[in-house]
Amino acid sequence: MEDISKLLGIRYPIIQGGMAWIADYRLAAAVSNGGGLGLIAAGNADAAFVREQIAKARELTDKPFGVNVMLMNPHADDIMRMLAEERPAVVATGAGNPGKYMQTLKDAGILVCPVVASVALAVRLARSGADAVIAEGTEAGGHIGELTTMALVPQVADAVDIPVVAAGGIADGRGVAAACMLGACGVQVGTAFLVAEECRIAQAYKDMILKAKDTDTVATGRSTGHPVRVLKNRMSKETLALERQGIDPEDFEKRMAGTLRMAAVDGDVANGSVMSGQIAGLVKRERPAAEIIRDMFREAQEIYESRRALFETGGRM
Secondary structure (H helix, E strand, C coil), rough: CHHHHHHHCCCEEEEEEECCCCCCHHHHHHHHHCCCCCEEEEECHHHHEEEEECCCHHCCCCCCEEEEECCCHHHHHHHHHHHHHHCHHHHHEEECCCHHHHHHHCCCCCCCEEEECCCCHHHHHHHHHHCCCCCCCCCCEEEECCCHHHHHHHHHHHHCCCCEECCCCCCHHHHHHHHHHHHCCCCCCHHHHHHECCCCCHHHHHHHHHCCCCCCCCCCCCCHCEEEEEECHHHHHHHHHHHHHCCCHHHHHHHHHCCCHHCCCCCCCCCCCCEECCHHHHCCEEHHHHHHHHHHHHHHHHHHHHHHHHHHHHCCC
């Protein structure tokens, strides 16, 4: 299996999560300058906005970076045509199957790395020409599937012959080391970068992440088939109550529209959707993205060295 760092042209095998309303050109450039792969999140924006973000990122970094495209975006077709012109290093996709765009992107020399939540989708996309897949467990923040990272990653790694990147529940070197042992050759990290100094979300959002405990997230939207992991607040409590009452899925989606922007941009963390992974309890301080990356892989190396004897001596440490 090809080394993901070599494939992507980066120093550390880490991809920054493509978080809508959060992952802008400044965060993407900072992560790429720090040795990882930064992603600009297209979210629900149009092609012109994403093109502008790409141009601004190129002013801040000469390192590879990518764009994350949510396939539910009504502008997805236009965005993909624009990306074939702009040619970022990588396009990551979520919330669907990017098969119909695959050849256009690959003809433009762009690496395609879709997010998957099941073995079946990973296999289908590998056959369609994906260069790598990001296997994301339900521990992740935002839109999630059902399988845990621990269960999903090794099954995907066994099923495909392309690089597998693990996502969901990874915020430090222990998570990196565990992902590698599960068969991944890299990690995608979102929640830890929410408190990067270069991340421009509202400080109230960051503070909520920094104060979070292990049990402070909940998945809303399971009853509608579109579960989203968020930090518990007034909005999540009211939303879950409506789900228990059997709210119509269409009405539910209308209610949720704009709530992430409300939290990330406006700083209303009581009524907005504060998307976060279950790993938030490990995120304790705000610092530069490059430092987050460097410390994560230093710790992973130390863990590997300290645990190596466990395998070399037949289980005796």
